[in-house]
Amino acid sequence: MVLMRRFLFPLLLLMALSACETAEERAEGHFATAQELLAEGDVDRALVELRNVFKLNGQHREAREVYAQIQMDRGREDIAYKQYLRLVEQYPENLTGLRALSEISLRRFDWESAERYIPRGYALAPDDLSFRAMDALLNYRTARDAEDSAKMSEVIQLAWDILEEDDTQNVARQILIDDLLTNQNLTEALEQVELSLEQDPENLRLHEVKLRILNELQETETVGSHLEVMIRQFPENEQIQNFLISWYVQENKLDEAENFLRKLAADAPEEDRRDAQAVVLQFLQATKGSDAAVAEMEARIAAGEDVVFYRSMRAEHLFNRGDRDVAITELRDIIEDSPASDDIRNAKVALAQMLEATENNVGARA
Structure with missing residues (x-):
């Protein structure tokens, strides 16, 4: 009996180890299938395969990175953010996760999270320009809040240096824009905003900043032109729609306003179309x-x-x-x-x- 127990324990251990290896191998098989499906453009089935990977191996780093990136590409930032959180919990020095969390935090103006992840990424990759720019932005905010003009000047110069090395670093340009606006250098600020928009045309905040600058510069016609650009970029944004209608009315461009309202009504979902058409009628009543x-x-x-x-x-x-x-x-x-x-x-x-x-x-x- 003792002899049987002596052989039984190693046998059970060997079986457990074999099971673990089999699960890992199966996970790798699902990951390989996911990669093949992605190469074929079948994203939905690839996501299913990646979920199968996690069922078998919840700490599969590459699968987690791929899954999170797919969600980002699909515009599902909330899901991606949670995946990146899991990634850096499991792999605290994972730069892909730290970079994504840092960038998302800045987009959301979540400064608490930004101050948690940016310094970690910068410490791991001090020569990485994007982490240098993000760290500079945090330092700029700290210096501005403390009214430390010397430190602000130092960070602003650093931002210029980063942009000279890589002019696509919009986070560094954000520092310059804030400084120029603070000092009412509106024309120069506008130039920097336009350079940023070339790199990031879907950034609503940048469009809003440009609109504000144009308004302060009293560039009335350009305000209207930019509102039309914004409505093409963000067709569902009701605030921009209202701004554009107000601009048309203010400039006595009533035909353009009417045409725009008619287009909104024609493009509205069926359940909202009647309300949108009622707005056209109200506009006609008010103007004609x-x-x-x-x-x-x-x-x-x-x-x-x-x-x-x-x-x-x-x-x-x-x-x-x-x-x-x-x-x-x-x-x-x-x-x-x-x-x-x-x-x-x-x-x-x-x-x-x-x-x-x-x-x-x-x-x-x-």
Whole structure:
């Protein structure tokens, strides 16, 4: 019995070791498959294979790097950030992870995280220009907050030196832009912002800074041109949409504003399209008067587009401009001719309000 136990323990240990080796080998097989799928452009299946790697080997460094980079490329920065966090927890000296965490932290203005990861990366790679630039930015902020002009000058010179060596280092250029803006050197700041945008055209903050500078320089036409650039770059950004509409109105470019609103309505998702079209009608009412708004509704009715909705809206416009009997008759016809729907219920409410406004309380209650 003792002899059996003596042989059993090494056998179990050998089996466990074999199982571990097998799991690692299987993980490597999944990773190799993931790489093949990525080479073929099949990213979704590659992600499945990478998840299989983690099930078998949660500390597979290369798989974690690839998985995180795929998520970054897909615009899933939150997922990528978590993966990079896991990477640097497992491999504290992993420069790929530290660089990504540092850059994401700066984009998010998460200075606490930036101060955690940038110095670690810089200590491991002091000759790396991107870490030098990021470390310089942290030092610049510290010196600025402490109002240490000597240190600020030193860091600004370092930023110039970094850019002279590699003019794509936008983090270093960020230091120059901040300094130039602080000192109201707007023209030079604009030049630096434009150089940064050449490298990073999708950086919304840089576009906003450029817009602010142009506005302060009273470059009115250029403000409009840049807003149009921004709307092409960020077509879903409602704040930019509103800025551009306001600029058109301010410059009395009402046709351009109307065309832009019509495009927004045409491009809107189906569930939002009616609201977007209502904005067009409101704009026509405000800029061209009630007749133009009614004509727009009639055009939509003639096209068979949301007929009950636009007939009801037309009736409300007619009522508000004094054609009360016509409006009430229109709503009665709509309600009688159309099957039950949300639009018909809204029409009934509108009719009741009109009847009450004309002191026909009995009709309104009905």
